[in-house]
Each structure stands twice: as C-alpha cells, then as structure tokens.
Amino acid sequence: MSRELTVVQAVTDALRTEMRGDDSIILLGEDVGLNGGVFRATDGLQKEFGEARVIDTPLAEAGIIGTAIGMSLYGLKAVPEIQFLDFIYPAFDQIVNELAKFRYRSGGQYAPNVTIRAPYGGGIKGGHYHSQSTEAYFAHTAGLKVVVPSNPYDTKGLLIASIRDPDPVMFLEPKRIYRAMKGEVPEEAYTVPIGKAAVAKEGDDVTVVAYGSMLHVALQAAMKAEEQGVSAEVLDLRTLVPLDEDTFLQSVKKTGRLVVVHEAQRTAGFGAELVALAAEKAIEHIEAPMLRVTGLDTPFPYALENQYLPDVPRVLDAIQRTVSY
Amino acid sequence: MSGKLLQVVREDGQVEKALEPRLSDAQLKELYKHMLQVRLVDERGMLLQRQGRLGFYISAEGQEAVHVGAGYALEPEDWYYPHYRDPGVGMMRGVTIQEMFHQLYGNRADATHGKQMPNHYSWKDRNVVSVSSPLSTQIPQAVGTAYAMKYRGQRHVAMASFGDGSTSEGDFHVGLNFAAVWKLPCIFLCNNNQWAISVPLSKQTASESIAIKALAYGMEGVRVDGNDVLAVYRASKEAVDRARRGEGPTLIEAVTYRMSSHSSSDDATRYTPKEELEAWKRKDPILRFERYLRNKGVWDQAWADQLREQTNAQVAQAIQLAESQPKPKLGSIVDDVFAERTPQLEEQLADLQRTHPEVE
Incomplete structure (x- = not known):
C-alpha cells in the first residue's frame, strides 16, 4: 500500500516506520516532542513513542549532538534534529571533531551511529539565519556521509537507509519543498541506497547536476531547454558523500557538457568538486566550459532572496551558453 | 556545597577516622599500586620523549590520586570518559603496560592502529572511551551514555573526567545542564590542577570554586583534596551511589596540582612559581598515601620495592617490544x-x- 505524502510527511513516516520496529531509535532536539517540531517533521511521534524516545532537549545544539554521540556509543541509534542548518554551528566541534572522527581515532572501536536531520536552504523568506545551504562544510569533513533528498519517495527511503547505516549521516532536508509536492510513498519500510545518484531526466546535449530543492529548478530549466531543441540530462545526486562518480562521469562523458546547480555560495562549493572531477576524469569528452549556477559569495539576503537563489532563467542561460560554445 | 575541602588523610598521613572508607588492606595496597604504576609509566614516557624516542608525551605527575580514587569507586560496567591525563582507570581495569606502549609508539600492535598522538588511548573492552584533544567534548557525550543506561533500565553510571580549563568551555555548561535536567547517573570529575597550559585558575573563573558551579545547574557539588586518594574515593563513591539510586548527577572538584609541564612540548618553568611547586611537592599523593599506610601498619617495604622493580621491568620490556613492531x-x-x-x-x-x- 502506498499513499500521497509531502516531503515533510515522508520524514515523519520514515521515523515512525523505523521506530516501530526498533526501540533503540531515539529522537532528540528543540521542540521535537510536544510541538512535533517547528516544521511538524516529528508530529505525533512523542505521543506514540513517549517522552523517553522523543526528547525535548534544553536549547543547546552542542548538547543535542554531544549527547546523541554518547547515546549512540552505548548502542542506541540517535536521530537528532537541528531546527535549522543555520543553527548547527555551536555543535560544529561535536560533529567535525567528535562524531566524524570517533571511528578513525579509536581504530574502529567506537563508531557512533548518528543521523543528524536538519532542514536547510532558502526560498521560505527566512533571511540570513533560516536559509543557509552549507553542505560543503560537511562534505569536506572526513567521516561524514551527506545525503540530500529531493522528493517524498527518496526522503523516506534515504532517511531509513541513513538510520540503518553504520556511519554518521548528515541528512539535509530541503525545507523549501517540504510541502511543495506530493508523491507516492509506500507504507512499509524500504531503503533508497546511499551513494547512488538518480537520472531524473534523460538527455544527450548537456548534463545538469543538482540536489535537494534545486533539482526542481534544474528540471524546469531542462523542460524549457527541450522546447528550444536542447536535450538536457538532469542528475539528482541524492548523496554528496560518498559521491556516485560512475553515474556522474557516465553522463558527462555522454553529453560532453556540464552545468552544476546549487544554492550554496560558489567559492569552494560542492560544484567546484564536480567540475574538478569531470576535468580530472573526463576531460577528453568535455566540449565546452563547465559552468556553475549557484548562490552568490554573499551572506544569504532577505529582500533579494529570489535573485540570490538559482532560478530557471539563470540555469537556462547556463545551458544555452554551454551548448552554443 | 561550601568551599570546604573534603580531606580524609592529612599531609602527614594522619587519618580522619570518621571519614575513613572501609577498604581492606589488600584494597588499600591496590590503590597504591595503581598510583605508583601511573607515576612510573609517566616518568619513563617523559624520558623517552626527551631522548627523541617518543614524539610527544603527557604526564599525570602529581594528579594520580584524582582519577585512581575516582576510578576505584566505579564498577567495570560503568563507562569512563577520560581526558589525556588520567590513564590509571584503564590500567586498573586491566589495560597492560604493553598495550599502553604500543599506543604511545603508534605501531602495528596498537589497538587504535596508530591513528592518534601518544596518550590518546581507547579501551572499548574496558569501557574507557577514546580520548580527544579538544576540551570538554567528552562531557555531553558522557551525559548521552548515562541517558542510554537509564533508558535501558540499567544501574550503571557514566563518569567524565576533565581539567579546570575545561570548565570554561561551552560543552561543560551544556553537559552539566542536560544531565541535571534529565537527572542522569552521571559524574563529572574536575581535575583542578590549577593550570590550563600557562593560564592559572584565577584567569579561568571568578567563581569561588569549581564545585560551587553545581549549585546553578541544580546538582550536588563537592570539593575534595585531590592529592588524597581516600578523599577522592569517598566523594566519588558517594556520588556513584547517589547516581545508582536515581538521585542524579554530581560535580566533583578535586583540587590538585600539575607537577609536570602541560605536555612534553611545554616548559612550565616559564610560568610556574617555584615556591608553589615546592609547596605542592610536599603534598605528593603517593608519598602521603605511603605515610598513611605506614601509620596504619599496612606498609610492607619489601612488597613496595618489588612492585616498583616489577613495574619498571614491565615498562622496559614493553618499550623493547613496542619499538620492535612495524608501523601500521x-x-x-x-x-x-x-x-x-x-x-x-x-x-x-x-x-x-x-x-x-x-x-x-
């Protein structure tokens, strides 16, 4: 059986489905209990599973992640929520120096299984501190997996896969599309594999790579390009670390052209990694400059949010520039 | 919660009878053995660093009574979250001197596969968690483990050990606050050695003590003589018993002194007042405990000599084997x-x- 759910409902559904079968799963965070989360991602879970499993913590991100690590070292599976990715920095030390390093520094003795959920990204009039897209910090940290879903089906499957994965996972939820679409989501538990990209649309002339909410901007731009006679292939990365190089390189080799789209600022963003990879491993197939359509190298603006975020005209412009080179 | 210092054995070895813990002669000798072994390993570790045979070393000289006394109040199932100046808890749980030296040399036999600097041990089969260099990070982690113990309905406790400098970190505040709100079986052991590298305690906090900070979090706070192993044991045992009864966490401030430099990379003579060092030398925890054992009639010189000889032999053998092992x-x-x-x-x-x- 399946039914139509939004992305945020798929998050709740994944948590509920997994928690019913595994009493070692603990949710913790600010407002996740009684209130069900400020985005309602944990709606009804405290009522079903009790206060010991769905914990309203004191307001301190370092404490949320630090205690999640300690729970997990003792055999629980902690799934902390950071209310907005913008608020994660007090816990940065716990994530980067502790969570990500435990397995390595202990020679495999201690391996915390923590899945950090955090709504991220712009498009909700959230201004500077409710819009950031800083996945590159985490992708740049050895020992963390970074997962970003783009639709309801993948959200449930990737979140369950993340909770079951033995390694720490940053599960970044594109809050702009939390309620922007509905999709079929099976009632039972299932996984979507970590480390596998998806071809969201097939095409021959140019590869457009995106993830999270930008996937939909990329798809719309690709449809427009189609009307103008350009066949764009759109990849949904789904996992940044570990990256599915095979799917990426296969597409780039086929089309010979690359456009990367992400909300995060350009300099040292994940797009730079993708362009470098294509240059290292597929240069002989590349026929045009590889382009990045990204946020600007500025703090996230409030009033000019729609201009900051990559949109269809900007992506289309990049597609046209690369195919007409 | 006063600033009063809990002391069981005075500097001259005389005991406060009413406070003396009920430990057998064999147990008392065990405490002595653990402290002495930490001291002897440290003496040799520092020397090896000076000879260029070890890349780095951190000594616990002068502070042995703090973690040995506290660790002795724990059961093997209780989890210990160490920092880098308290190897004795692993040792009293059966970590061999050989295992320690494999780690110090980062060789192929090292249980952590040469992944970390010397003294950053990890003893999972002894419930002693991996050491981190950043300060205080282990405090909220210990709280999480105590949560898991309570969630699973067990009567175990988690103990986090750290220095006075660590009490300025956010994770200290955060961890104590979470533990008190959740009323967890967690014990916070502050090894107040007066120094954070070169910064004295007076520049670390304006509180009249570290123990008094417990009051603000809503938990018990005690201040003990950290060079008195029986005082530390007594305070720790009370804290552990309280925790097992479900009465929540405790902050223990053990007042001691760092007799070595911060690490082999530091030179404490640049900033430590000589008179202060001399005064604390007279409070040495191992000598004081020896005086107590003598007064009590438990001291056995032949046993002590043999212990020293055997440990030194074990250390020498451990070094030889560790140096012969290949890199990972x-x-x-x-x-x-x-x-x-x-x-x-x-x-x-x-x-x-x-x-x-x-x-x-």
Missing part, C-alpha cells in the same frame, strides 16, 4: 573513516601505493 600498514590509512572503504578512498590509497611502493 599503509592501507590502514583509509580504514575506519567509514565502516567500509568508499571508492574514493580506494582510489586515493592506490595513488599512494604507486608513489610509495617502499611502504608496506
């Missing part, structure tokens, strides 16, 4: 990043193997 294999550099190597890690290793075929 090149491939181990990409192991334990994740549960399994990613294709990217395999590729990076292959590059390394191509350019460094001489490394096994």
Whole structure:
C-alpha cells in the first residue's frame, strides 16, 4: 500500500516506520516532542513513542549532538534534529571533531551511529539565519556521509537507509519543498541506497547536476531547454558523500557538457568538486566550459532572496551558453 | 556545597577516622599500586620523549590520586570518559603496560592502529572511551551514555573526567545542564590542577570554586583534596551511589596540582612559581598515601620495592617490544573513516601505493 505524502510527511513516516520496529531509535532536539517540531517533521511521534524516545532537549545544539554521540556509543541509534542548518554551528566541534572522527581515532572501536536531520536552504523568506545551504562544510569533513533528498519517495527511503547505516549521516532536508509536492510513498519500510545518484531526466546535449530543492529548478530549466531543441540530462545526486562518480562521469562523458546547480555560495562549493572531477576524469569528452549556477559569495539576503537563489532563467542561460560554445 | 575541602588523610598521613572508607588492606595496597604504576609509566614516557624516542608525551605527575580514587569507586560496567591525563582507570581495569606502549609508539600492535598522538588511548573492552584533544567534548557525550543506561533500565553510571580549563568551555555548561535536567547517573570529575597550559585558575573563573558551579545547574557539588586518594574515593563513591539510586548527577572538584609541564612540548618553568611547586611537592599523593599506610601498619617495604622493580621491568620490556613492531600498514590509512572503504578512498590509497611502493 502506498499513499500521497509531502516531503515533510515522508520524514515523519520514515521515523515512525523505523521506530516501530526498533526501540533503540531515539529522537532528540528543540521542540521535537510536544510541538512535533517547528516544521511538524516529528508530529505525533512523542505521543506514540513517549517522552523517553522523543526528547525535548534544553536549547543547546552542542548538547543535542554531544549527547546523541554518547547515546549512540552505548548502542542506541540517535536521530537528532537541528531546527535549522543555520543553527548547527555551536555543535560544529561535536560533529567535525567528535562524531566524524570517533571511528578513525579509536581504530574502529567506537563508531557512533548518528543521523543528524536538519532542514536547510532558502526560498521560505527566512533571511540570513533560516536559509543557509552549507553542505560543503560537511562534505569536506572526513567521516561524514551527506545525503540530500529531493522528493517524498527518496526522503523516506534515504532517511531509513541513513538510520540503518553504520556511519554518521548528515541528512539535509530541503525545507523549501517540504510541502511543495506530493508523491507516492509506500507504507512499509524500504531503503533508497546511499551513494547512488538518480537520472531524473534523460538527455544527450548537456548534463545538469543538482540536489535537494534545486533539482526542481534544474528540471524546469531542462523542460524549457527541450522546447528550444536542447536535450538536457538532469542528475539528482541524492548523496554528496560518498559521491556516485560512475553515474556522474557516465553522463558527462555522454553529453560532453556540464552545468552544476546549487544554492550554496560558489567559492569552494560542492560544484567546484564536480567540475574538478569531470576535468580530472573526463576531460577528453568535455566540449565546452563547465559552468556553475549557484548562490552568490554573499551572506544569504532577505529582500533579494529570489535573485540570490538559482532560478530557471539563470540555469537556462547556463545551458544555452554551454551548448552554443 | 561550601568551599570546604573534603580531606580524609592529612599531609602527614594522619587519618580522619570518621571519614575513613572501609577498604581492606589488600584494597588499600591496590590503590597504591595503581598510583605508583601511573607515576612510573609517566616518568619513563617523559624520558623517552626527551631522548627523541617518543614524539610527544603527557604526564599525570602529581594528579594520580584524582582519577585512581575516582576510578576505584566505579564498577567495570560503568563507562569512563577520560581526558589525556588520567590513564590509571584503564590500567586498573586491566589495560597492560604493553598495550599502553604500543599506543604511545603508534605501531602495528596498537589497538587504535596508530591513528592518534601518544596518550590518546581507547579501551572499548574496558569501557574507557577514546580520548580527544579538544576540551570538554567528552562531557555531553558522557551525559548521552548515562541517558542510554537509564533508558535501558540499567544501574550503571557514566563518569567524565576533565581539567579546570575545561570548565570554561561551552560543552561543560551544556553537559552539566542536560544531565541535571534529565537527572542522569552521571559524574563529572574536575581535575583542578590549577593550570590550563600557562593560564592559572584565577584567569579561568571568578567563581569561588569549581564545585560551587553545581549549585546553578541544580546538582550536588563537592570539593575534595585531590592529592588524597581516600578523599577522592569517598566523594566519588558517594556520588556513584547517589547516581545508582536515581538521585542524579554530581560535580566533583578535586583540587590538585600539575607537577609536570602541560605536555612534553611545554616548559612550565616559564610560568610556574617555584615556591608553589615546592609547596605542592610536599603534598605528593603517593608519598602521603605511603605515610598513611605506614601509620596504619599496612606498609610492607619489601612488597613496595618489588612492585616498583616489577613495574619498571614491565615498562622496559614493553618499550623493547613496542619499538620492535612495524608501523601500521599503509592501507590502514583509509580504514575506519567509514565502516567500509568508499571508492574514493580506494582510489586515493592506490595513488599512494604507486608513489610509495617502499611502504608496506
């Protein structure tokens, strides 16, 4: 059986489905209990599973992640929520120096299984501190997996896969599309594999790579390009670390052209990694400059949010520039 | 919660009878043994660093009574979250001197596969958690483990150990607050050695003590003579018993003194007042405990001599074997990043193997 759910409902559904079968799963965070989360991602879970499993913590991100690590070292599976990715920095030390390093520094003795959920990204009039897209910090940290879903089906499957994965996972939820679409989501538990990209649309002339909410901007731009006679292939990365190089390189080799789209600022963003990879491993197939359509190298603006975020005209412009080179 | 210092054995070895813990002669000798072994390993570790045979070393000289006394109040199932100046808890749980030296040398026999600097041990089978260099991070982690113990309905406790400098970190405040709100079986052991590298306690806090900070979090706070192993044991045992009864966490401030430099990379003579050091030398925890054992009639010189000789022999043997072990294999550099190597890690290793075929 399946039914139509939004992305945020798929998050709740994944948590509920997994928690019913595994009493070692603990949710913790600010407002996740009684209130069900400020985005309602944990709606009804405290009522079903009790206060010991769905914990309203004191307001301190370092404490949320630090205690999640300690729970997990003792055999629980902690799934902390950071209310907005913008608020994660007090816990940065716990994530980067502790969570990500435990397995390595202990020679495999201690391996915390923590899945950090955090709504991220712009498009909700959230201004500077409710819009950031800083996945590159985490992708740049050895020992963390970074997962970003783009639709309801993948959200449930990737979140369950993340909770079951033995390694720490940053599960970044594109809050702009939390309620922007509905999709079929099976009632039972299932996984979507970590480390596998998806071809969201097939095409021959140019590869457009995106993830999270930008996937939909990329798809719309690709449809427009189609009307103008350009066949764009759109990849949904789904996992940044570990990256599915095979799917990426296969597409780039086929089309010979690359456009990367992400909300995060350009300099040292994940797009730079993708362009470098294509240059290292597929240069002989590349026929045009590889382009990045990204946020600007500025703090996230409030009033000019729609201009900051990559949109269809900007992506289309990049597609046209690369195919007409 | 006063600033009063709990003391059981005075500097001259005389005991406060009403406070003396009920420990057998054999147990008392065990406490002495653990402290002495930590001291002897440290003496040799520092020396090896000076000879250029170890890259780095951190000594617990002068502070042995703090973690030995506290660790002795724990059961093997209780979890200990150490910092880098308290190896005795692992030792009293059966970690051998050999295992320690394999770690110090970062060789192939090291249980942590040479992944960390010396003194950053990890003893999972002894419930002693991996040491981190950043300060206070272990405090909220211990709280999480105490939560898990309570969630699973067990009567175990978690103990986090740290220095006075660590009490200025956010994670100290955060961890104590969470533990008190959740009323967890967690004990916070502050090894107040008066120094955070070169910064004295007076520049670390304006509180009249560290123990008094417990009041604000809503938990018990006690201040003990950290050079008095029986006082530390007594306070720790009370805290552990309270925790097992479900009465929540305790902050223990053990007042001691760092007799060595911060590490082998530091020179404490640049900033430590000589008179202060001399005064604390007279409070040495091992000598004081020896005086107590003599007064009590438990002291056995032949036993003590043999203990010293045996430990030194074990250390010498451990060094010899550790130095004869090869480095970890090149491939181990990409192991334990994740549960399994990613294709990217395999590729990076292959590059390394191509350019460094001489490394096994």
